[in-house]
Amino acid sequence: MTVTLFIPCFVDALFPRAGISMVQILERLGHQVVCPKTLACCGQPAFNSGYWDEARPIASRTLETLKDAEAVVIGSGSCGAMVKKFYPELFDGTKHAKLAGEVAARTWEFSDFLVNKLEVTDLNARFPARVTFHDGCHGLRELGIKTAPRTLLAGVRDLVLVEMAEAETCCGFGGTFATKFPMISTAMAEVKCASAIETGADYIVSNDSSCLMQIQGLVSRQGGKIKTLHLAEVLAQQ
């Protein structure tokens, strides 16, 4: 299958290892990966702030790029929710309405694609560490992804998954919210980090780099030892 891999803007700029790992995994499974040059941002920052007219020029360019894609895989639950769930609403009543629906139907978040489309659960990975998983809110509640990442982690040799009490509690990132209300955002991250540290895990793993940026940002500032890693980076370890 030809997979169009959509590496979101901030993953491209700040977390290239996560994207590279996704390419490696998909190619190892025998799929052809393409990353069109014109894919950069899904338009979520403007959309979530209420600036829908400003979000459309970005989103429509993304849509047109994905027009003929056989399958679209997005390396983020949040951007995945934007394309799958919110594009149809953003383009409702516009000339892109039909295309938005078609692309949404062919779009998958990375872990969801592996488990539910490709039906792969064991990637022959090995990662000797204690890991706790953070559910990104958009992946969890907009796309309903809860078990796929855990199924994949269960297939990793020497990995011990320890659930934290606040696994489903928001990390406090929320895009522009993190800088509009930094005090609330930080307080939420404190709750998240305390819960993760309580498990005694070495790593906080998630399928959303934006959450990990927030969590790692606070852990580093606090001088904590726990590290963050994208799910794809764990799964790519041999």
Add this chain to the structure above:
Amino acid sequence: MSSYATKFSRDARRATRDRRLRETISTALHNYEIARDERQTAFQDWQTARQAAAETKWEALNLLPQHLASFADKLAVRGTKVHWASTAKQACEIIVGIVQIRGARSIVKSKTMTAEEIHLNEALEKVGYEVVETDLGEFIVQLRHEAPFHIVFPSMHLKRGEIKELFQSALGDAPSDNPEELTMVARRALRKKYLAVDVGITGANFAIAETGMVSITENEGNARLTAALPKTMITLLGIEKILPRMSDLALFLPMLATSGAGQPMTGYNTLYGGPRQFGECDGPEEFHVVLLDNRRTELLADPQQRDALHCIRCGACLNVCPIFRNVGGHTYNTTYSGPIGSVITPHFRGLQEWKHLSAASTLCGACSEVCPVKIDLHHHLLHNRRNAAKKKPSGREQFFYDLWTSLVNHPFVWWLGKKTGWLFQPLHKIVRGSPLDPVRAWTKTRDLPPIPRQSFKDWWRKRR
């Protein structure tokens, strides 16, 4: 930025620094969550129950005029005086008028958020009446001259030591900080008031259209006394409290108790259908029902957000909201706090003045997930943001997003942006966290990830 928005940010800063407050909220709500989850298992299927409740409320609102007419007519037949108030001011005038005609001296009240919404206590006190809150939590916050902290748990922010001190200074009576003893202190103070009172004011949880009855749910028995002892009973309720049939209570009463407090059923559930009837030995001589609109019909006319009127004020969305849990109820500075408050306050009190509440959310969706009547809360926050930006866009944000579009829509500009970021990274370290730092809002409390030399796209291009 509106003055309400400035105050919200200031109070949020103070509340998030108050670790003791955050821990108090977290502990109380953790216990609630355990009880709620346990009670939900008593339903054959909680998700089906939510769907049924949402459909019942949808039906109630869809035929609201007919249901309200039936409710009012059936009440009137049994001698109840039904009043209609379009605004908060009108509702206050109606109630003050009733109290004045009765020549009342003092008034007892059982818990009602609708009265908080119209600032009824202030209206009554202004014309010289003493109003006594009889719900224990409300009684406590009234003694502190505070608004309720939470729509179901008004004094959840207080430790019992603080309540003991309060009772000692306000009532001169507090033998210990034992909850039962403190309750007895309040009971003694309140019983005296009950015996001397002329008018009782209550809220309502549900209004049954089929039978013309008001359903009141409570745990302390204070609402029953408020309804039974005074000669005049006044019930104030929003028009959205309608349920079509009596049998709907079979679902809504346990659902409210489960979502609201993690109880199988609330302690007392009473139906009021009118004043004392001929041959009856108790009940009020006069019964007034005041039905309040206060811009609810405007929300009803909004096809996208009408379901916000489904709300049964259980507080479940507040309890799971990470914003509420970290800033507390008073920071909202509204009658209804938490996600439901952030959704409806802009409708009731002005979108531009209150849009900051819709912005103060990560859109995590925990609220919508638990709402027993399936209000699409977090998407309504998103829609409030869109409506606010459409009606009155911020030039700064518009400029920023236009700039962002030209950055990400042009691969070369995007590449240049990344390289510039990488180059200037060492310089940023010098100003990091200081007032000169352009991203200080982030770096004041958190580190930024390093910008790697090679982006994903660089890697991809190279390997081709």
